[in-house]
Amino acid sequence: MSETKTAITPTRAQDFPEWYQQVVRAADLAENSDVRGCMVIKPWGYGIWENMQRGLDRFFKETGHRNAYFPLLIPLSYLEKEAAHVEGFAKECAVVTHHRLEVGADGKMRPAPAAQLAEPLVVRPTSETIIGATYAKWVQSYRDLPILINQWANVFRWEMRPRVFLRTAEFLWQEGHTAHETEAEALEETQKMLGVYEKFAREFLALPVFTGEKTESERFPGAIKTLCIEAMVQDRKAIQAGTSHFLGQNFAKASGIQFLSRENKMEFAWTTSWGVSTRLIGAAIMMHADDDGMIVPPRIAPTHVVILPVTPKPETREPVLAAAEKLATELRAQKFHGAAVEVEIDKRDIGGGVKNWEWIKKGVPVRIEIGPRDLEKNSVALSRRDQGVKEKQFVPVSDVAPQIVETLQSIQDNLFSRALALREAHTRDIATREEFYNFFTPQNNSKPEIHGGFARSHWCGSADCEAKIKEDLKVTIRCIPFDAPEEHGTCVCGCGRASKRRVLWAKSY
């Protein structure tokens, strides 16, 4: 076995997009389904999503939100009410037109012509309109506000180029929808939920993100402001990991969310919406996985520790398994961020090497081997997925459980530090057009290699300059960072106009 052999081929450096797909498969996270653009999320991948849901849901509850559920199908007329919104989504809507199938002349099933719907229904690409229509019924008085609701749901957008987790036609997400009495309150909510996303990305996904506001061209259809968190993944491209929208009164006017104010005047509510999706799983893969497969940050890992009993001889099998069970019980008694440490004992009767590699590829944070020799020495061999695949620490068995929480947190922190280091190494202040174009231009156009990163450069505010750079380099403004200090400069596109602050530029997913 050569030392350079990796579990995943090609490697990240050889072919990043293909590497990504191979990781998804090798880690048993998901697979493509027979329906174009739709994925089957497998137990290991879904377990990660469940942990994301748990973490986020807790944050939502802590900020006063409650969950509810709205219909999958939206009357077409609802979508039409907000002009920018329908324009933004029309191109990717799946439409339900019939409510019955029948056998046609050719013997095959077809939608029954007699069962055509009077008004087509759209499979929700997002739920602003139907939720808005519902809120309109709920809101009479300023005393009915705010409404702070979140929905966990699937949505459907007919995508041209699907990619597992990153851009699928159907995806799972949460969408928060709130309605407020005042503009200031809605703005505060928009900002608050972005803060929740930033914290969640940092603490759970080990993903450092930039926070900021989208430019007009990147804004959610129908929004006044779109705030976002943007992460850099290992090929140095940006991934939009979450958005929070201030919708002003646009949707309230479209849906008729009106109330009688404290001054006894009829007013439109101010609304927000915010969401993150299963794309976060894709972001975590692209950020943390390596050439041997996935690395799951402990806080979203369905299993924290896998115990791999080494049972070379039948006569040692029982004592080894007994020791494994005992260790598992001790580990499960430990609490990692308030919940029991999740432990699995892999007793499958397959080759030890194969078994070990399966867990490496799945990215379980900690692997513990326990065999006859360990029993004699009262120790185990512990491997961390954030370290080399061959590395093992021999730990006294009595130390394993007391130290596990610290180990998991150390892995979590290490993943974050790595991610942050990568981002900082590839984020640059760029002043001139020449340097900017150089930074983002691939050396080999037929197979663009990893290059560039994030550029902090001046922008005069013109949509034309933004469009020009997008056309030339496929580079977009990821956000106008909140923390960008006021600083005078010249627009990086070469238009010569003055700029007051730097914005964040990158190629994106």
Next chain:
RNA sequence: CGGGCUGUGGCUCAGCUUGGUAGAGCGCUUCGUUCGGGACGAAGAGGCCGCGGGUUCGAAUCCCGCCAGCCCGACCA
């Protein structure tokens, strides 16, 4: 939706140019030998060769159409 490439057992692919009844490696099953490691041997299972039509005595192979996937563009959480 445009441009390029590709569809052959679960996976990766050979065979196609010069038509003659389907192959390899990996994986899977069983048995044996192994066993701190993705081990080795033997015997097996598994394929309307993407789909539809055409040419032909005969099509994985030639022709036409369609569909799907990947990469690149446009669009996007």
